[in-house]
Amino acid sequence: MxxxxxxxxxxxxxxxxxxxxxxxxxxxxxxxxxxxxxxxISIADLKEDIPILRELEGLATREATRHLTPAVLEQLERLLGTMRLYVANNRPAEYGVLNKEFHRTIHACAGNNHLLKILDDLWARRDRLRAVFLLSPTRAAESLREHEAIVAALKARDAEEAGKLVEEHRIKAAAELLKYLEPEGVVNLFL
Structure with missing residues (x-):
């Protein structure tokens, strides 16, 4: 100390x-x-957090669909454009940073400050897990395709589809991450 x-x-x-x-x-x-x-981060912690994140992010996305402005949609499109460049140029660390910004942009549109705080806290707890983009050679490209589908649903104002896509996205990301856990059950990814 x-x-x-x-x-x-x-x-x-x-x-x-x-x-x-x-x-x-x-x-x-x-x-x-x-x-x-x-x-x-233990496997048990991760397995507890993922269903909570899935449900709360789905809820936030459905709510955000009702409050989206053209400016927010433009911001999401700009983020996607930069994310495409990062995928094309194999820059997974930078992609991971924008991934967090992409999701937080959607969460903030939900219009629910309590929900936003809970999601921010959950994301902060697992921020080191962005390393999945460094570990998995395909995850950033898969994530990008999933993000593009989410934005398409948001543009169509299809709240249920957007929420469902985010929930599926969370499960796919978690499944990919679980492949890289150490045998003793702790994720040691300190970025």
Whole structure:
């Protein structure tokens, strides 16, 4: 803790408080005589989060369909255009960043701040899992096709189809990620 405090030019108190908060949120574990260690993400955690994400993202997408503006649709199209370039130029890390922005743009249109906060928290918990785009040689291209179908449904104002496509997208992404879990059941992907 003292090393971190020194590097940040602060006392140990704010570092201790930050680590306690990270512990509360499940990002670190305290180990006797070692200190705080960054947590892995267990298969059990992932399996608990995925159905919640699937349902809540489907709900957010259905709600967003009712509130979409032409400006938001243009923003989604711009994101897709850049994502196409990233897929074509084999830039999976950059694709992963835009993937998060793509989904958050849709979530924000739902018009439900509580839902947005819950989804933001769930995405933050699994942010390291964007590494699936680095691990799987085909996932970014598959994800792009799924995103294009989602945007087509949003443009058609087909809330049920858009929600269903997002739910399927979440399941496909999770299935791909599960292929890369370590034998002991922990995802060790620290980007």
């Amino acid at each position: 003292a090393d971190i405090a020194e590097k940040l030019h602060v006392s140990t108190q704010p570092v201790r408080e930050a680590l306690k908060r990270l512990d509360t949120e499940g990002y670190v574990n305290w180990t006797l005589n070692v200190g705080a260690v960054v947590s892995g």
